[in-house]
Amino acid sequence: MILLDTWLNNPALQKALLPAIWETLQMVGISSVATVLLGLPLGVVLYTTAKGGLGENRALNAVLSGVVVNITRSIPYAILMLALIPVTRWLVGTSLGPLAASVSLAIAAIPFFARLVETALRDVHSGKLDAAHAMGSTKMQSVTKVLIPEAMPGIVAGITTTVVTIIGYSAMAGLIGGGGLGRLAYNYGFQRYELDVMAITIVVIVVMVQLVQWVGDLIARRVDHR
Template sequence: MILLDTWFNNPALQKAVLPAIWETLLMVGISSLATVAIGLPLGVVLYVTQKGALGENRWLNVVLSSIVVNITRSIPYAILMLALIPVTRWIVGTALGPIAASVSLAIAAIPFFARLVETALREVHPGKLDAAHAMGSTKMQSITKVLIPEAMPGLVAGVTTTVVTIIGYSAMAGLVGGGGLGRLAYNYGFQRYQPDVMVVTVILIVIMVQGVQWLGDTVSRRVDHR
């Protein structure tokens, strides 16, 4: 009842909620697409260049794994977000708004997703790749027609986990000009001392997470032919 009273007795909050939801969805959508587009190939390269894999390349694997992925993942998102402000301004022309926030969100999520991709690919039985190779498949055909399809349930689960993580990061991005539900919670819930508004924004974020998780679980079950 308190939450309903907060909603109906606060016209400013009603006016601000829909734009905040849209900004969050925009941030999450752009950064998720960029993460999958870059993180999937990166995860595949991490897998195929490891010792004993299809395209073993020790030095490339060390550079990508130890330097690019591990170092980026080691930096807390709040620090990474602030450190990337000059890069964000150079890419999109501004450091404010949901599109600008998508840059740091994607950069933070790409190495995380790449590791999930690598883990999913490791779950594919090596014998399936050997069989494809024995039948004359090229390395690229083995990857695109055997490795990735067989790992699809794990890949879908990885995408789901990554998008949920990005939703959480997006709330933090809102505190430094990214907009969205994070900014709404800060402006109304913290600065104006309205904890009930904070609860409303948390509920909206929980609904988003639950929706993404349900969709991911559904797709994962449908692509799992084991």
């Protein structure tokens, strides 16, 4: 009731809160889809090209793991976001708005998610792959029919963790023109010292995170057949 009264009595919130939520959902949605589509195959390649993997290739693994994944993950998101402004402007024609922010969000999240996928694949018992090979499965069939399905609970948990991380990153993206709840909290909650706006923004973000975590845990339990 207190939050509802605050929203009803604050014209700025009435005008800006719902658009800010929509912009945040756009950023999180676009970047999450891109992260899964690109991060999942990257994680599979990291696993299969590692020492003893199905397609061992130490040179490729060293480049992907040491350069692409580790270096990108080591750069703080705030710095990465600023450094990618020229790339963002080249890709989408602007450095402002949810679509532009989605570029840096995806680039930051893809290596993170790929590493989670690699970890989930490592947890699959090697005996299941050996059984698949004994029945004549090809390497691709072993990956698509055995490895990924068996690792699916861990992969879903990784997706959940990644989306929650992206929600947090999206608030930082709002500070340099990405929009969303981050910009709302900064413009009104910080610059204008409207603590009620800051409080409601935090509550909305917490609710979003809780919903994502709840859905992710539910799906992980459904796909876990162990």
